[in-house]
Amino acid sequence: MTDWNCKLLPGFPDQISNREAAVQAMQILYERSGINKFAFFPKYDPLADSPTVFQFRANAALADLQSRLSFSAKLFVRPTVYLRPEMPENNVLRRFCIPKTTYLAVSLPIMVQEDTENTLAKLVRHSPYRVLLTDAQILPIFYPDDMLERIVNLPGIALQASFQSLLLPNFTVFLRKILQKGVPIVFGSGVNSPERAERIPLNDIFKALQENFSKQEEEKLLYGGLPRA
Numbered sequence: 001m002t003d004w005n006c007k008l009l010p011g012f013p014d015q016i017s018n019r020e021a022a023v024q025a026m027q028i029l030y031e032r033s034g035i036n037k038f039a040f041f042p043k044y045d046p047l048a049d050s051p052t053v054f055q056f057r058a059n060a061a062l063a064d065l066q067s068r069l070s071f072s073a074k075l076f077v078r079p080t081v082y083l084r085p086e087m088p089e090n091n092v093l094r095r096f097c098i099p100k101t102t103y104l105a106v107s108l109p110i111m112v113q114e115d116t117e118n119t120l121a122k123l124v125r126h127s128p129y130r131v132l133l134t135d136a137q138i139l140p141i142f143y144p145d146d147m148l149e150r151i152v153n154l155p156g157i158a159l160q161a162s163f164q165s166l167l168l169p170n171f172t173v174f175l176r177k178i179l180q181k182g183v184p185i186v187f188g189s190g191v192n193s194p195e196r197a198e199r200i201p202l203n204d205i206f207k208a209l210q211e212n213f214s215k216q217e218e219e220k221l222l223y224g225g226l227p228r229a
Contacts, residue, residue, distance in 0.1 A: 002037040005188030012042035028197040044079030130156030137165035158184035
């Protein structure tokens with residue numbers, strides 16, 4: 001499996017700060033679940049952060065982690081871009097697409113803003129890439145059902161959620177609906193410490209999958225990934 005969006009990339013404000021703890025947490029995830037592919041999505045403000053500085057720091061942190069792991073792992077980092085009414089030109093954002101896909105990781109405001117829906121619609125309809133909405137498990141909490149329905153119906157939308165969200169009955173209902181729409185969904189641990197890696201209730205998560213989804217849906221949720229470019 002791939003951990004889509006762990007919080008274990010040292011050197012970024014929303015990630016872990018200790019590299020030894022990061023390596024320990026990744027080792028725990030690997031030993032408990034077999035995860036050996038890790039995607040890091042640090043937050044990135046396109047109106048304030050430098051893409052060149054971001055990429056330099058990301059590459060240095062990745063190389064450091066890779067050299068310290070005791071197992072063979074595939075790692076990549078891309079920014080989670082804050083959705084803003086004014087976004088950079090496409091040639092700036094294109095370099096941030098997730099490897100081998102045309103998806104750009106995007107973070108919606110936690111609280112709905114007046115222009116959120118229109119800004120997202122403009123982004124997906126007038127750009128050369130598709131959008132992966134990160135931390136999607138929080139969207140049904142803060143976004144009205146009708147707005148969320150319109151968002152997931154936009155062309156080129158995919159969702160990233162936490163493994164733990166599979167234990168939430170309301171989110172499970174939401175997942176079934178969007179699976180029927182053919183919306184791609186990927187899952188991540190969201191862990192930012194070895195302690196949190198230890199506490200992920202994997203047995204309960206796998207049991208919930210078996211109880212709430214068909215075998216085909218279960219395979220798609222755990223191993224489907226994002227469509228390739």
